[in-house]
Amino acid sequence: MAVQKSTQPAPDSTRRSEKSRRAIYDAALALVVEVGYPKTTIEGIAARAGVGKQTIYRWWSSKADVLMEAFLDLAEQSVGEGGSAPYAFPDTGDLAADLKAVLRATVDELRDPRFEAPSRALAAEGVVNEQLGRELVAKLMQPSLDLYIARLRAAQEAGQVRPEIDPRIALEFFISPLAQRWLQHTGPISHAYTDTLVDYALHGLAPR
Numbered sequence: 001m002a003v004q005k006s007t008q009p010a011p012d013s014t015r016r017s018e019k020s021r022r023a024i025y026d027a028a029l030a031l032v033v034e035v036g037y038p039k040t041t042i043e044g045i046a047a048r049a050g051v052g053k054q055t056i057y058r059w060w061s062s063k064a065d066v067l068m069e070a071f072l073d074l075a076e077q078s079v080g081e082g083g084s085a086p087y088a089f090p091d092t093g094d095l096a097a098d099l100k101a102v103l104r105a106t107v108d109e110l111r112d113p114r115f116e117a118p119s120r121a122l123a124a125e126g127v128v129n130e131q132l133g134r135e136l137v138a139k140l141m142q143p144s145l146d147l148y149i150a151r152l153r154a155a156q157e158a159g160q161v162r163p164e165i166d167p168r169i170a171l172e173f174f175i176s177p178l179a180q181r182w183l184q185h186t187g188p189i190s191h192a193y194t195d196t197l198v199d200y201a202l203h204g205l206a207p208r
Helices: 013-034 042-049 053-059 063-082 095-110 113-128 130-157 172-184 191-205
Strands: none
Touching: 013 042, 013 053, 013 063, 013 113, 042 053, 042 063, 063 113, 063 130, 095 113, 095 130, 095 172, 095 191, 113 130, 113 172, 130 172, 172 191
16 A cells, blocks of 8 residues: 655744743743742743753753743743833933933833742842852843943043043943832832933933
8 A cells, every 4th residue: 555645734833842941941931920930940831831841951951041032031921012222222422312212111020020020039139149249240131231331431431421430330320229229129110210310320420
């Protein structure tokens, strides 16, 4: 008897892998919110995502890697929805306006329920888990910090910021107060608040 060839298309392994990856991202973010970082496990993520744990270990070496990649993916999705370029810092020539625009976008992200719970969970764990904290800075925060540094250096070259100012220290005038308010609930965060941070900080940075 002749063997008939199947007319069914072969399974698309790329699509299957992407579906599994997406399920793992969703499961990791949901679990870290529901049970916290310490109780989130590779086994729990796998069960929630409906995949084998070996599937996760094939792509990531630890739950921290899974969670940080999931969070970065969430941020990229948000950027895509907004129609803007990822990791972009405007340079209109008006330093105050550019800083205010970026910080307003940061406020919107921090207040977005999709970001707030998982980012709080990761940030809180990073305070007590030094290794995770360093990974969070390196993988999640440093790209943004580098953009602040580059924008402040451009402002120095334009004569808008004193040349002796250290941009790495100066950027903390903008982001550290916002992070403290958000993490410790010491006050509300809003566009008006971050606009004021910029006004106060730039008064001290202006050429003398």
